[in-house]
Amino acid sequence: MFQPHGAETAAHGGEHAAEAAHEGFNAGETIIEHVSNSPIDHPLIHLPTLVGIDFSVTKHVLMLWLVAAFVFATVTWIVRRHLAAGRPVPSGAMNGLEFVVEFVRDSIVLPNVGKKWVHAWTPLMLTFFVFILCANAIGLIPVFDVLGLLNHWVIHPDHESFLGSVTHGGTTATANFNVTAALATITFGSIIVAGTRAHGFIQHWKNLVPHGLAWPIYILLIPIEIMGLFVKPFALTMRLAANMTGGHIAILAILSFVFLFTEMFGQAAAGIGVGLAVSVPLAVGISALEIIVVLVQAYVFTLLTAVFIGMAIHVHH
Amino acid sequence: MENLHFFGAALGLGMIVIGAALGIGRFASAAAEGIARQPSAAAQITAAVNLPLFLLEGVAILAEVFVLLIVLLK
Numbered sequence: 001m002f003q004p005h006g007a008e009t010a011a012h013g014g015e016h017a018a019e020a021a022h023e024g025f026n027a028g029e030t031i032i033e034h035v036s037n038s039p040i041d042h043p044l045i046h047l048p049t050l051v052g053i054d055f056s057v058t059k060h061v062l063m064l065w066l067v068a069a070f071v072f073a074t075v076t077w078i079v080r081r082h083l084a085a086g087r088p089v090p091s092g093a094m095n096g097l098e099f100v101v102e103f104v105r106d107s108i109v110l111p112n113v114g115k116k117w118v119h120a121w122t123p124l125m126l127t128f129f130v131f132i133l134c135a136n137a138i139g140l141i142p143v144f145d146v147l148g149l150l151n152h153w154v155i156h157p158d159h160e161s162f163l164g165s166v167t168h169g170g171t172t173a174t175a176n177f178n179v180t181a182a183l184a185t186i187t188f189g190s191i192i193v194a195g196t197r198a199h200g201f202i203q204h205w206k207n208l209v210p211h212g213l214a215w216p217i218y219i220l221l222i223p224i225e226i227m228g229l230f231v232k233p234f235a236l237t238m239r240l241a242a243n244m245t246g247g248h249i250a251i252l253a254i255l256s257f258v259f260l261f262t263e264m265f266g267q268a269a270a271g272i273g274v275g276l277a278v279s280v281p282l283a284v285g286i287s288a289l290e291i292i293v294v295l296v297q298a299y300v301f302t303l304l305t306a307v308f309i310g311m312a313i314h315v316h317h
Numbered sequence: 318m319e320n321l322h323f324f325g326a327a328l329g330l331g332m333i334v335i336g337a338a339l340g341i342g343r344f345a346s347a348a349a350e351g352i353a354r355q356p357s358a359a360a361q362i363t364a365a366v367n368l369p370l371f372l373l374e375g376v377a378i379l380a381e382v383f384v385l386l387i388v389l390l391k
Binding site: 111235236238239242243246300303304307 | 364367368371372374375376378379381382
């Protein structure tokens with residue numbers, strides 16, 4: 001009895017959605033399209049499938065490569081220029097770079113990892129910090145959206161071409177769960193490596209649970225500690241990706257009020273009024289908040305990685 | 318009755334906000350009290366508050382992701 005009713009509703013719903021997509025502005029779909037990766041059947045660059053893995057380059061992969069290339073080129077250039085100048089006192093951009101390096105070493109790695117291992121783990125932390133910071137910050141700069149405007153008014157390329165898809169809107173690479181999961185996997189591995197280097201392989205796994213307790217407690221404790229082993233990188237993954245996605249969704253949702261109000265009242269003046277009075281000031285405020293979030297999230301990811309590595313090295317039980 | 322999951326998601330979101338706000342509020346008040354009593358230890362108190370604050374934020378964010386999954390995946 002229920003099935004025909006459900007089918008009818010589904011058909012009606014589908015019809016309604018199609019109608020809305022053709023005529024009106026769908027805020028949810030537009031926002032999700034802007035923050036999500038490009039679909040796998042429409043990648044930016046088609047690459048062949050190797051060993052069952054599709055290597056095609058999507059929006060987020062392109063952003064990842066751009067960020068990596070940018071960080072590598074900038075840091076190498078600054079350091080080489082400083083070395084070539086041959087002066088003991090740094091100047092210009094090298095000052096900023098040294099500030100970042102000292103900040104990461106002295107206030108993130110040293111208090112958590114300890115004096116003995118600080119030089120072993122600072123390079124990894126620095127890589128995390130600079131890479132995540134640049135990926136977050138470049139996602140905040142609407143460079144691809146400006147290119148998209150140019151695309152719309154000046155160039156008019158084909159929508160299926162590389163330029164047409166690349167100007168479809170930039171995204172934050174770290175807003176993708178897969179990217180942050182890969183970063184957290186590095187953390188997961190480095191926790192094990194740190195414990196192994198400090199205590200030996202067997203002792204590191206023994207250190208997970210405190211020794212000298214009554215045996216019934218171990219039945220409870222060992223599963224909890226094994227779960228905690230996987231919860232740490234999982235929480236890192238979700239925190240970074242959700243924070244980056246959340247801010248962008250908030251900005252886009254507030255900006256979409258302009259179009260929603262235009263549609264509701266049927267005239268552009270209503271939308272422009274709401275935009276000037278509410279949307280743009282709020283969006284500016286949230287963008288300012290996002291700049292802080294970008295810095296804090298890079299700091300938090302690095303700090304928590306340092307804390308976890310420190311926990312593997314200095315066992316407190 | 319079909320859209321009941323929206324109800325649950327909205328309720329869950331509100332409860333997450335209540336919990337996270339209570340937690341962060343307690344952190345802030347304790348840190349402010351500590352700094353007022355011992356202004357010279359401000360840097361240490363801030364450093365000690367930072368880590369649990371981020372862990373708390375992580376839990377709230379995780380819950381929000383699951384709420385989003387309820388809405389998107391039904």
